[in-house]
Amino acid sequence: MTQVVDRQARIDARARDKFQARRDELAMATLTTLAELGYARTSLREIAQNSEYSHGVLHYYFTDKLDLIAHAVRQYEAVCVTRYDEVVANATTADELRDDFAETFFAGMRSEASIHRLWYDLRNQSMFDDSFRADVVEIESRREEMIWRVVDRFCELSGTQPAVTPAVAYIGLDGIFQRGLLSEIDGRPEGVALARDELTGFFDIVGRR
Structure with a gap:
């Protein structure tokens, strides 16, 4: 039973890591679009129209534009x-x-x-x-x-x-x-x-x- 629980925990951890990595990738990939549009004119749909990612993909990984913008800026600042x-x-x-x-x-x-x-x-x-x-x-x-x-x-x-x-x-x-x-x-x-x-x-x- 313990082995089954441990295996599921590892699967769940890998899924979380993969989800987080995808959020990081999308945030950095859309950063230029975010920067060009600015806060007031930015929506997930607008970002999707100005990038290679669909609105559905962005909405799956981010709750709203605030979630995406904040994550993108945190990613950038981690380097900055x-x-x-x-x-x-x-x-x-x-x-x-x-x-x-x-x-x-x-x-x-x-x-x-x-x-x-x-x-x-x-x-x-x-x-x-x-x-x-x-x-x-x-x-x-x-x-x-x-x-x-x-x-x-x-x-x-x-x-x-x-x-x-x-x-x-x-x-x-x-x-x-x-x-x-x-x-x-x-x-x-x-x-x-x-x-x-x-x-x-x-x-x-x-x-x-």
């Missing part, structure tokens, strides 16, 4: 929150860390502008809709930790102590990124250049001796 870790690990001087961080910062802004726009859209919507607010709060916390790893290593390399808290560091860099992203989307290179100057300024004041 480690994007600067290599920069932190490889830097041998404070200047090198600052410069490599800036290159990665603005490269991501250019290449993934629509996806970053979706994140800010979703974060704003969480002010009004509590169905995915917990996901947004969790992602914000992980992003803050990511930024703090950069700041902490920069201060270590420059022989300084952090002059800001983790929350202030995150708010500052997130604000620079959001303003630069708006300039990128709006086709204003002068705004992106200003964001670069602001990023340099941030590192100038982040540590105190």
Whole structure:
């Protein structure tokens, strides 16, 4: 009897893993469509019309658009929150860390502008809709930790102590990124250049001796 129960448990576990893997695959595959449409204009049917997946398939794996959007953003952020870790690990001087961080910062802004726009859209919507607010709060916390790893290593390399808290560091860099992203989307290179100057300024004041 125990063997039968164990066998069924293994079958059930494999089925759950397969279902979850399919959700992950669909979420990432439809992320670009989600990013192009934005929160307000997105429905499962609209996503299906703009992707290779049928409405029935999406509806089977996701309860509604909120379920799909939140899952897609979590999947993306799982990769995104480690994007600067290599920069932190490889830097041998404070200047090198600052410069490599800036290159990665603005490269991501250019290449993934629509996806970053979706994140800010979703974060704003969480002010009004509590169905995915917990996901947004969790992602914000992980992003803050990511930024703090950069700041902490920069201060270590420059022989300084952090002059800001983790929350202030995150708010500052997130604000620079959001303003630069708006300039990128709006086709204003002068705004992106200003964001670069602001990023340099941030590192100038982040540590105190």
